[in-house]
Amino acid sequence: MRTYGQYCPIARASELLGERWSTIILRNILVGCQTFNEIAEGAPGLSRGLLSRRLRELERAGVIVIRPKPDGHGSIYEPTPAGRELSQVMIALETWGRRWAELKPEHAHPGVVLWVWANFFLDRDRLPRRRVLIRFEYPTLPQSARRSWLLIEHGDAEYCLKFPGGEEELIVVVHDPLAFARWHMGLVTWREALRAGAIEVQGAPTLARALPTWNRHGWATDDPRSRFEPTLTGHTAAEA
Template sequence: MRTYGQYCPIVRAVEVLGDRWTLLIVRDMLVGATRFNELSRGLPGLSRALLSRRLRQLVHAGLIVRTDDGYALTRAGEDLRPLVFGLADWGARHAFGDPKPEELDPEVLMWWMHGRIDTSALDKRTVIQVEIADRIRKYWLVLEPGDASVCYTDPGFDIDAVLAADLATLYRMWVGEIELLDAVRAGLIDLTGVRWVVRGLPNWLRLSPVAPSVRAAQEPARH
């Protein structure tokens, strides 16, 4: 590992965390990813070989440990939470803006969304078809009591609701820049289907963990 040759705790931290993808791996673990394939699906630009190398480095640094079915953060890893979400606060205030085309991956968004749906109120299977018009793509969120999954091909179940929008609008909703119901009222997002699903989805979908940072950064502009 390349070092900076300075005796300073900031330098030591940068030497551990400054490699490309490292903080994003920690970010995903802080919000619940524990398995290699989960991390890989959430970071598609990261090769599996490099992911393996970064995980070994994090184990060596004492930030994560191997478990029977994946990885877990240590106390040192958990202590990065305020740093990582402090970066979210700073980024939302000083480095955020309109999404760039190369930042918008529909499969990553669907993967993130399915992991943030609260299914505790469900008592039967519920299927939401997500239509992304500008990409001519469809995805299916299959919600079961206590579980949620995303399908990239038609699972063959009856559709209970349809959520339709362009990809950039869905991302803006996901990060908390716009409210789902506000976007529906404005005609930016279409949400149709059986009433209890249409009414329930805004409560079930918990949005991105960085949504509070994005909303807080927007507050000065609202006043």
């Protein structure tokens, strides 16, 4: 880890948080991602090797603890008390980013939009009570990243990078990732995105009409503290 050579607390904290991907990894852990794969799903483009290195750096810095899973396969990643205090930093960054950071095409990875939607902004009260599988396609992305799935089951949703099996009842083709992100954030309507050709939906009409109603548009309405509530108020195993 590089140093600024300054005793200033901001400089010293920036040595950790300023490393590429460190803030994103820490964000994912603070909102509840506990396994290596869960953390990686919220950081497309991050290699597994670099993720491993950054996790070790965060552990050495005392902001996360790494424990073996009870079954002995893999590890669990949790924030320490020092790491939990960084939730306030994340909240400040989100608040500032909403207000001042411009949303550009290079920011609008559609896989991230679907991951965030499934984990934080899905209106679970509106979900079908049966199993539903929806495939999302991203023609503008590299071949290896052009598909992901939203699996609805037992009143909850799962973001899948691999085909989970079963019948695909809808196919959503995202031709314009920026428009998809803007819809998710409540900046354009689903109908506007469809009319502009930014999004194309194939499949059962009833399900196609229901799909956009599952978006709570929480970026515009939620208090960002709600996403970090477990680490702001909860007791983690890292403190045991």
